[in-house]
Amino acid sequence: MKLGAALIATLLAGCSIGAAPAPVADLIIRGGTVYTGDAAPFTGDVAIKDDRIVAVGPxxxxxxxxxxxxxxxxxxxxxxxxxxxxxxxxxxxxxxxRLIPAFLLQGVTTAFIGNDGGGSTDVAKVLASPATKPVGLNFVTYVGFGTIREAVIGSANRAPTPAELDREKALVAKGMCEGAIGLSTGLFYAPQSFSKTDEVIALSAEAAKRGGYYDSHIRDESSYTVGLAAAIDEIIAIGRATGMPVHVSHIKALGVDVQGQAPAIIAKIDAARAAGVNITASQYPWSASGTSLVASLVPLWAQDGGTAALIKRFDTPALQTKLRADMTENMRKRGGPATLLVTEGQYRGKYLSQIATAMKTDPISAAIALIRVHDSATVSFNMSEADIAAFMRQPWVMTDSDASGGHPRVWGTFARKYAKYVVADKVISLRDFIERSSSVTAKWFGLAGRGELKTGNFADVVVFDPKTYAARATYEQATLPAAGVRTVVVNGVVAVDKGALTGKAAGRALPHVPTRGTCP
Structure with a gap:
């Protein structure tokens, strides 16, 4: 029987003999040293199809x-x-x-927002935004105590009335039901600092009953009010009272009065964990914190009522002696005017001591003059390397950046932690660095399908050169991108290729699913 030429061609096209196999993956990363996030490293490959990992192995x-x-x-x-x-x-x-180049060029593929109590009460709007404004990485959001307290009570230094407390609790519930991962607080910052622990527990319980997490910039990382140890006791008490997981953000011993206290704080947290409190922490690998002049220097009593009230106090002669004395004491706790670097405005890149000289006045007068114009972002050199290393070695301490403008931690945190604390100082191992920057975080916060390289997980991957991966950002040049990242994949899409951004925005909002039966 004779076959037509067209039929023969069709049969040959479908025959596998001598033909290359059809691709079963979109992308394969071959021959690297693979750290899965949950096992010893091996030389091998990672195969990706669509937004998922389809195979991992040698x-x-x-x-x-x-x-x-x-x-x-x-x-x-x-x-x-x-x-x-x-x-x-x-x-x-x-x-x-919206690509967040600073993060992608370090290999960060997922970020939490709404921290320090600043999370929006309109969580649904925040999580819906990528539908019309594509983003470069995945994100999770908190509903924020500060936002809630401002909306209900304002800037006043007082407790909520029963009706106001109910309104605050309702806003937490609303945020959780719209997809917030939990409640964040910044108890160091006014007006959140005006709250008592019972108010925080009442609101946290609303997040807890919906499967949420509690995240806090604790009430005092130094000796400003209750002190570091008591602030840790407070977050432990919140965890114990609500039964929810609690997290100390950017854990540190800030200022000359508390430097050296890391071992005691670690022992306190270890004891709480042994007693059943699910408490963890995260940390950025820098000896300088980042905040503002007001938060650094102005006592809480002078912040009551907000900016307008503060400026009025600056102009009240009867308050000058106490106000200047308290600001001078806060400046001492931070290490003096030569440790406070202003990172925006006319005096960007100058220390408060240098600004005072330029203004031909004293440092406190210089600070007040700056605050009258704008509450400038400020970098404060206030931590010891011994404390940083002690916290970093703990298995319950994850990596965070506390990324905010004017500080090199935005562009260099993860890269710096690797280059300084893994390679140069050998504080932690490479495997510890990777897992506490990925899988430990994903597991504790319940980010299903994230944080590990395993079949079926979402394809979020970083490929970096162990010889060159390092931060380039400095306190003087805070926006220099990190070096050494070759490839970043976000949900299966190559976002960084050969060290350069591709411009592809493949990030997603990651809503938290509240406990069933607790939302309308």
Whole structure:
């Protein structure tokens, strides 16, 4: 029987003999040292199709449309940052800003926003934003105590009335039912600092009953009010009272009065964990914190009522002696005017001591003059390396950036932690760095399908050069991108290729699913 030419061609096209196998993956990353996030490293491959990992292992035979050669590179889960201030960047009108280049170029693929009590009460709107404004990385959001207290009580230093407390609780419940992962607080900052523990517990309980997490910039990281140890006791008490997981953001011993207290704080947290409190912490690897001049220097009593009330106090002669004395004491706790670096405005890049000299006045007068114009972002050198290392070694301490403008931690946190504390100082191992920057965070916060390189998980991956991965950002040049990241994949899409941004925005909002039966 004779077959037509067309039929023969059709049969040959469907025959596998001598033909290359059809690709079963979109992308395969080959030959790197793979850290899965939950096992010892091995030399092998990661195969990706659509937004998922379809195979992980040594010498995969999986065919793919594209192959990335990762020989000599580290292949790890995309990093997860549980404390940032990236909300405005993710909501920006500028598509480039929404990519969050500072994070992608370090290998960060997921960020938490709404920290320090600043989370929006309109959680649904925040989580819906990527539908019309695509973003470069995944994000989780908190509902914020500060936002809630401002909306219900304002800036006053007082407790809520029973009716106001009910309104606050209702806003927490609303945020949780709209997809917030939990309640964040910034108890150091006014007006949140005016709250008592019972108010915080009442609101936290609303998040707890919906499966939420409690995250806090604790009431005092130094000796400003209750002191560091008592502030840790407070968050432990909140965890014990509500039964919910509680998290100390950017744990530190801030200022000359508490430097050296890290071992005692670690022992306190370890004891609470042994007693059943699910408490963890995160940390950025910098010896300087970032805040504002008001938060650094102005006593809480002078912040009662907000900015207008503060300025009025500056102009009240009867208050000058006490106000200046308290500001001088707070400046001492931070290490003096030569440790406070202003990072915005006319005096950007100058220390308060230098600004005072330029103004031909004393440091407190210089600070008041600046605050009258604008509460400038400020970098404060106030931590000891011994405390930083002690906290970093704890298995319950994750990596965070506390990313906010003017500080190099935005552009360099994860890269710096690797280069300084893994390679140079050998404080922690490479595996510890990777897992506490990815899988430990994902597991504790319940981010299903994230944080590990395993079959079926979402394809969030970073490939970096162990010889060159490092921060380039400095306190003087805070926006220099990190070096050494070769490839970043977000939900299966290559976001960084050969060290450069591709411009592809593949990030997603990650709503938390509240406990069933607790929402309308």
């Amino acid at each position: 010498n995969l035979t999986t065919a793919a449309t594209r192959t990335i050669d990762a020989k000599g590179m580290i292949v790890a889960p995309g990093f997860i940052d549980p404390h940032t201030h990236a909300g405005p960047w993710l909501a920006s009108a500028d598509p480039q800003t």
